Amino acid sequence: MSSLTTRLSRFARPALVATALLALAGIALRISPSAAEEARVIPAPALDQPAAQGDGPQVAVIAGGCFWGVQGVFQHVEGVSNAVSGYAGGERATAEYEKVGSGRTGHAEAVQITYDPRKISYARLLQIYFxxxxxxxxxxxxxxxxxxQYRSAIFPADAEQARIAKAYIAQLNQARAFEAAIVTKIEPDRIFYPAEAYHQDFLTQNPTHPYIVINDLPKVENLKRIFPEVYRAKPALVSRASSN
Structure with a gap:
């Protein structure tokens, strides 16, 4: 139910947010990573697609709640050259933040990830995602x-991505990797629409925003802790990619 007013309150009421931050700072120190969404070590995908020698950049589109944190995580993944916040699942005419926030557009807040399959595979990205x-x-x-609009969803680019995603969900459910069944939907043939500029690189540009501190920074720390071999400290920012 987060709205533009609540989630972007720092722009409208910076003085109030600064005051609240002093109180939140002490709280954040006592918040475990489960405050963001509990991270866990899960089995590696049994099915993957080996990269051909001549493969160029590939694209993956996923949704898992507020796109600020999902984008922030994948910007720190080695092999990812760009991660863009946006919308997928609905029509172009409704791909706007205030409309998507109604929950009636069919869109989910999503992230489009451009990656080098010679450095990281699609299935490996899904392992980080889950x-x-x-x-x-x-x-x-x-x-x-x-x-x-905050649903868990995968928007495969082709039949092979859909096959890998379905197989991995089945594998994780069979292994009982989570206490409950995975509800992630696979939604093929959906177009991704980039979100407004003020949503891009939000985690990096606003590391002291209360929402980011409580909900998203723990995700990046969990990436570093659970996947140190693919974590990189310098994020691949949208602003940097667009300036090249």
Missing amino acids: SVAHDPTELNRQGPDIGP
């Missing part, structure tokens, strides 16, 4: 955000 980027057992919500 492990640290969100909780795949939450139906139409993540953390404090409620509604179908």
